Amino acid sequence: MASKNSSNESEKDVKILDGTRRDFLKQSTLLTAIALTPAPLVRAAENGWDEKIAAVYEKVPLNIEVNGVKHQLSVEPRATLLDLLREQLDLTGTKKGCDHGQCGACTVHVDGHRINSCLTLGVMVSGKKITTIEGLAKGDQLHPMQEAFLKHDGFQCGYCTPGQIMSAVACIREGHANSETEIREYMSGNICRCGAYPNIVNAIQEVKDGGQTV
Amino acid sequence: MESKTLNKPSSSDGLKRIDGHLKVTGGARYSAEFNVAGLTYGVLVGSTITHGTIKSIDTRKAAAAPGVLAVITHLNCPKVPGYQTTTPSAKGPLKIFFDNKILYNGQPVALVIANTFERALYASSLVTALYSAEKHHTKLTDNLSKAFSPHDDNEYKRGVPDAWKAAPVKLEQEYLLPSEVHNSMEPHAIIARWDADDKITVWDKTQGVKDTQNSIAQTFKIPVENVQVNSKFVGGAFGNALQVWPHEFAAIIGAKVVKRPVKLILSRADMFTSVGYRPHTWQKIGIGATVDGKLVGISHQAVGQTSAYEDFAEGPADVSRQLYACPNVSTSNKIVSLNVGSPVWMRGPGPATGTFALESAIDELSYALKIDPIELRMRNYAETDPESGKPFSGKFLNEAYKLGADNIGWSNRSPKPGSVKKDGWLVGYGMSGGVFGADREPATVRATMMADGMLVLQTAVSDIGPGTGTAMVSIASETMGIPTGKIRFDMGDSSLPPAPQQGGSTITSSVGSAVYLACNDLKEKFHQLTGDNGNQPDYIQILKQHNLQKLEVTTASKAGAEVDKYAMYSWSVHFVVVHVNPATGVVKLDKVTCVADSGRIISPKTARSQIIGGAIMGIGMALMEEAVIDHRYGRVVNGNLADYHVPVNADIPQIEALFVNKPDFNINPIGAKGMGEIALIGMAAAVANAVYNATGKRVRNLPITPDKLV
Structure with missing residues (x-):
């Protein structure tokens, strides 16, 4: 998984250009130079070469560290961190619930802080350390919050659970878990449709009161 | 027990x-x-009108966009065998990419498939369509006069239907419930992969792997055993995965067209239009009682919305037949066809809507009677079923x-x-x-005791969240006399012995009973080997003594005469x-x-x-x-x-x-x-x-x- 240049696209799949793409290419510096030599450009268009050139330039290199593993990636600037984690790194523990930052299922830690990975482009976390649910346990030893969610049944279907747990850990780290009311308020960005909220609050209170390092 | x-x-x-x-x-x-080799990504394009026809649809820009493998519309969609056999005018689930008719806003008109999700999403924005719009009807309360009864049993009467009107204390009120959406946290999602021309594997969000298997086999006219449905984990559903929806067929069609596996995840917006909801419902209750709080009669009418293509009625008024000992009851469940997507069962379908009206009316009656609401309910407590006796x-x-x-x-x-x-x-x-x-539905469980003492239970149920496996393991542990940690529960796989859909609160009763009976059958098989019926068997020892790698039973179970x-x-x-x-x-x-x-x-x-x-x-x-x-x-x-x-x-x-x-x-x-x-x-x-x-x-x-x- 480490240092993997992952993308399931291949050169032969790049198809002929569309109007919007052509407009973009005309505006780009590289293509302005090429445009000064019209004949090759026409040939390039016929061969689909300009699209191939664009395919190279529409990706950017990205170095990130996910769960302690360094990755050198090549990503489209428009790819969200969520889709990058799930589709390129096969870290599917981070969940897609709404793609609009409205449900919290995609919550991960970036340099220790909770964020919605669906509202974060991959390129925005260049050089940063990402922790997903897969990176929370230490080997076989579950994080205290994972243990508490198990003990208090802080979930049913389990789909919002990774986001809830990442948020819950951050909630304590931020100092926002000092009362049941405060926990409920600061956990309200993570929707649980199965309705495990009281159990989630119980789990967070147990970890908070247990005084373990989170 | x-x-x-x-x-x-x-x-x-x-x-x-x-x-x-x-x-x-x-x-x-x-x-x-699931990381399936050669995966492609599908994104649906929805109609921007609510009722009418597609005049033309331009997919050229989308088809030419980078990474796009196919754009499927009604104009180029391969024939779906199951779509051809029914009468054209017959009502039923929406046939995706079948013709140019638009019956609700957001109805899928195209599927764009590309080699990355980003490329499919971008290309989907390039599809344009011209429509010929017709007048649409989407408002239930403006169309109540068009209500009809889709089934004979939607009308019910016992005693004197209007008796409540002559009661000394009475009230009549109307109730309105908006459409509510399941909004499971996991959006609907499917990966479809054709393994041969007549053989397919899907990883699909479903409440019933067997039902989905049958539906796909029927729609594509392929042998049922050639359809493999996997649904190991379901991120909530609450009813929205009780049927196979058009987008699932779209992904299957798409995978056939591009000859590669297609992943299709519905957007949250699509979850509001294309996979059902609890229908917007108007209700009216008339209720009357004696001054000492004995119910004289109840009249309960309900009108819910449905789509223009499917008659869905959940029967909210039926609860008034059941809840109280009341001699005179009339109930009616009707629906109105509107230009909306089809509703579907949503948690507590029928009574969830019906009790809002009935139990509000009972409460209102309690104030009119000056009787405590619990006392009023106890004065009309049904000791036997008021409907069947x-x-x-x-x-x-x-x-x-x-x-x-x-x-x-x-x-x-x-x-x-x-x-x-x-x-x-x-x-x-x-x-x-x-x-x-x-209810208790037919269910079959295979129970296998392995040489190492591990009990494996297998049945084709899926678990949308309640914890089916945990309950099944609890039952097996108690029945077999072994720790829960020594039991594995396999499910979410259509190749396993049949089980019902996880819907209608039936699974513990149905599959739990099958697990219990299968475990008893397995235990009995061990007893037959040893000839000892009294003691807790030492499963590992007995298998060893008889030189067996495992001992297995498959037990089918269903309800009996008790239902009558x-x-x-x-x-x-x-x-x-x-x-x-x-x-x-x-x-x-x-x-x-x-x-x-x-x-x-x-x-x-x-x-x-x-x-x-x-x-x-x-x-x-x-x-x-x-x-x-x-x-x-x-x-x-x-x-x-x-x-x-x-x-x-x-x-x-x-x-x-x-x-x-x-x-x-x-x-x-x-x-x-x-x-x-x-x-x-x-x-x-x-x-x-x-x-x-x-x-x-x-x-x-x-x-x-x-x-x-x-």
Whole structure:
């Protein structure tokens, strides 16, 4: 998984250009130079070469560290961190619930802080350390919050659970878990449709009161 | 079987979920999360009109966009064999990319498939269509006169239908419930891969792998054994995965066209239009009683919305036939066809809507009679099924009333609305009952004892969240006399022995009974080997002695003659205390207590969570959930989780879940009945009744938003 240049696209799949793409290419510096030599450009268009050139330039290199593993990636600037984690790194523990930052299922830690990975482009976390649910346990030893969610049944279907747990850990780290009311308020960005909220609050209170390092 | 006596478990009581470790570590893979070789990505394009036809559709730009492999519309869609055989005018599920007709806003008109999700999403924005729009009808209350009964049994009468009108104390009221959307946290998702021309594997969000297998086989006219459906983890569904939806067929068609696997995840907006919802419903109740609170008659009419292509009726009024001993009852369930997507079963379908009206009316009647609402219910307590006259298989609703009343402190309730204030907030108490039929469906379980002492249970059920595996392992552990850690439960795979859909609160009763019987059969097989019937078998030792790698049974089970003898239901009672701000109209829940009378409790931890979860969805129904259509355009305008409000953590206090926990051995050998539906059913009325007790304002139009209270 480490240092993997992952993308399931291949050169032969790049198809002929569309109007919007052509407009973009005309505006780009590289293509302005090429445009000064019209004949090759026409040939390039016929061969689909300009699209191939664009395919190279529409990706950017990205170095990130996910769960302690360094990755050198090549990503489209428009790819969200969520889709990058799930589709390129096969870290599917981070969940897609709404793609609009409205449900919290995609919550991960970036340099220790909770964020919605669906509202974060991959390129925005260049050089940063990402922790997903897969990176929370230490080997076989579950994080205290994972243990508490198990003990208090802080979930049913389990789909919002990774986001809830990442948020819950951050909630304590931020100092926002000092009362049941405060926990409920600061956990309200993570929707649980199965309705495990009281159990989630119980789990967070147990970890908070247990005084373990989170 | 020994009956456990846990009536009021805490969140830490009971067996932890057997799949919990996978769920808290991110190891649980849901349908869109399988790393299938050669995967491509599909994105749907929805119609921008609400009713009419597609004049032309331009896919050239999309098809030419980078990475795009195919753009499928009705113009180039390969023939789907199952779409061709039915009569063209027949109503039924929407046939995707079948013709140029548009029947609701957002109806899929194209599928764009590309080699990355980003490329498919971008290319989908390049598809343009020209339409010929026709007048659309999307507003239920403007079209009530067009209501019709889709089935003969939608009309019911006993005694003198209008008897309530002659009663000394009576009332007649109308109730309105908006469309509510399941909004499971996992959007609908499928990966479809053709393994041969007539052989397919799907990883699909479904509540029934066998039903999905059959549906795909029928639609594509391929042998059923050539369809493999995997649904190991389902991220909630609440009814929205009880049928195979058009987008699932779209992905299957797409995979055939591009000759590669296609992954299709619905957008949250699509979840509001294309995979069902609880239908917007108008109801009217007439109810009358004697001055001492004996019901004379009930009339209950319901009209719900459905789509232009499918007649979906959930039967909300039927609850008025069942809940009380009332001699004169008439009920009617009708529907209106509108230019909207089809509704579908949503948690507590029928009674969830029906009890909001009936239990609100009973509460209103209690004030008119000056009789305590629980006392009024007890004066009309049904000792036998009012509809069939049969004895109940088991009913302890009276105990549930008492348990809940004691727990919530019902004696502190003031019978005078708007009379109690605390810290500037009005305080109100409310309660409501709930009921749902208790069924037992055919189910088959294969139980295998392995040489190492591991018991493997296998059946083609899926688990949308309640904890089916955990309950099944609990039953097997008790029956076989082995620890839960030595039992594996395999499910979510259509190649396993058949089990019903996870819907209608049937799984514990159906599959749980099959597990119990299969374990008994397996134990008996061991006894036959040893000739010893009395003692707990040493499974490992016996297998070793007989030189066996394993011992296996497959047991089919189903309901018997008891279904003709008894009326079978699960019951619930919800109690709430609300605080209402007199200036802003904000409603806060102070206390919530839910009591279930659903037979024996198999798994206290997951049962408690299921009750609490249903109660919370019921609170959403009461206070905030409403899918809004802008009728000028026929489009859902709040199709996202910021504008369609579901309860969040800050809305929900601690909730007490109590269980009568008396086994009902008349329905099945394990004595357990379903509780997924009753967890929600009645909650909306309980909240509305508490709001009335707090404020003196009777809200009959859900949700009870602050504007309705100021």
